[in-house]
Amino acid sequence: MLKDNILKSAAKAAEYVAWAKSNAKDIIIILLFAAAIPLMIVKNPEIRYNSKQKGMEGIQNNKKRTLALILEASKRDYEEVFKRNIFMADGKYPPDPSQNAEVRKVYVYTLIGVLSSKQKVAVLLDNEGQYHYSQKGETLPGETLISEVTMTSVTLKNQEGEIKLKIFSIKN
Numbered sequence: 001m002l003k004d005n006i007l008k009s010a011a012k013a014a015e016y017v018a019w020a021k022s023n024a025k026d027i028i029i030i031l032l033f034a035a036a037i038p039l040m041i042v043k044n045p046e047i048r049y050n051s052k053q054k055g056m057e058g059i060q061n062n063k064k065r066t067l068a069l070i071l072e073a074s075k076r077d078y079e080e081v082f083k084r085n086i087f088m089a090d091g092k093y094p095p096d097p098s099q100n101a102e103v104r105k106v107y108v109y110t111l112i113g114v115l116s117s118k119q120k121v122a123v124l125l126d127n128e129g130q131y132h133y134s135q136k137g138e139t140l141p142g143e144t145l146i147s148e149v150t151m152t153s154v155t156l157k158n159q160e161g162e163i164k165l166k167i168f169s170i171k172n
Contacts, residue, residue, distance in 0.1 A: 036070065036073075037066075040066060040069045040070070040073075043069075105141075105142060106127075106142065107126050107127060107128075107140065107141055107142035107144060108126065108127040109124045109125070109126055109127075109132075109140065109144070109156060109165065110124065110125045110126075110165070111123075111124055111153070111154050111165035111166065111167055112124065112125050112131070113167060114149060114150070114151055114152070114154070114167065115133075116151060119135050119136075120135070120136070120149040120150070120151070121133050121134065121135055121149075122134055122135070122146060122149050122154040124140070124154070124165075126140075126141065134146050135149065136148060136149045140156070142158065143158055143159065144156050144157070144158045145157045145158070147162070152166060152167050153165060153166045153167065
């Protein structure tokens with residue numbers, strides 16, 4: 001008889017262990033919530049959990065306050081996560097168009113050729129389809145300065161640095 005009771009107890013224990021394993025996530029959530037309640041009461045002692053309040057209205061108000069406190073605490077804990085854009089590698093959000101950020105026009109130049117007479121004149125085409133005939137020392141749109149002109153190349157300088165444009169040639 002003792003042996004049967006021990007076997008029944010072992011079988012019951014095995015059932016409980018199997019049930020606990022299958023419901024582990026739910027058990028963890030319940031335990032975390034139960035552990036958070038005393039912390040909320042310590043941080044906000046004005047919340048009263050007693051039966052002296054009349055009717056269901058007081059209980060509902062306490063539930064609403066408790067839920068509000070839980071939400072507030074979760075916002076504080078995950079504030080850095082909410083600030084980060086998870087879809088971008090750098091974690092930043094694109095600029096807000098409503099803030100009217102000043103947009104600087106970017107000019108890209110293509111060297112068409114160099115005219116040689118008394119002075120060398122560079123023929124450049126920008127990304128808007130405009131042709132520019134300029135000599136050394138002249139400034140192009142976009143604050144780009146022509147710093148050097150040779151028969152096969154033109155050197156341009158702007159705020160971002162210096163770039164050398166070459167004429168397409170089979171020899172180069």
